[in-house]
Amino acid sequence: MKSELFAKILNVVSETTELSTEVILSKCKSDECVAARALFVHFCRVKGIPTCIIRDYLGRKRNDCITNAHSAYYAFHKSSLYFRDIADAIERKLSSMV
Numbered sequence: 406m407k408s409e410l411f412a413k414i415l416n417v418v419s420e421t422t423e424l425s426t427e428v429i430l431s432k433c434k435s436d437e438c439v440a441a442r443a444l445f446v447h448f449c450r451v452k453g454i455p456t457c458i459i460r461d462y463l464g465r466k467r468n469d470c471i472t473n474a475h476s477a478y479y480a481f482h483k484s485s486l487y488f489r490d491i492a493d494a495i496e497r498k499l500s501s502m503v
Contacts, residue, residue: 410452411462417498418445421491430463439474440481440488444495446474452499 419426422441429441442463449459456471463470481488 410454411449413502414448414452414499415445417495417502418448421495421498439477440491443474443478443481444492446471447478447492448495448499450475 415426415429418424418441419429422429422437422444424437424441428438429445431438433439446459446463449462450456456468460466460468460471465471478492482492
């Protein structure tokens, strides 16, 4: 069940940001990758997936990757209208899947 939810969220983020799922899950540090990963982590958390499971899915060993993604989400959200538009589009797509 969780793996299906991960896949749905990841695919919606990938489709909306136009980045491959591999790039989103990678350790790439470009602004686009960080923003997409932050969106992925945010929507996983919104859907109730525990931090430790998100971390394991991302293949990371420490929770700081989740904390950093969470911080990045809010930093991007505050500073970028484009980011907010993408986040809203992802939220609408995920809501329509329920």
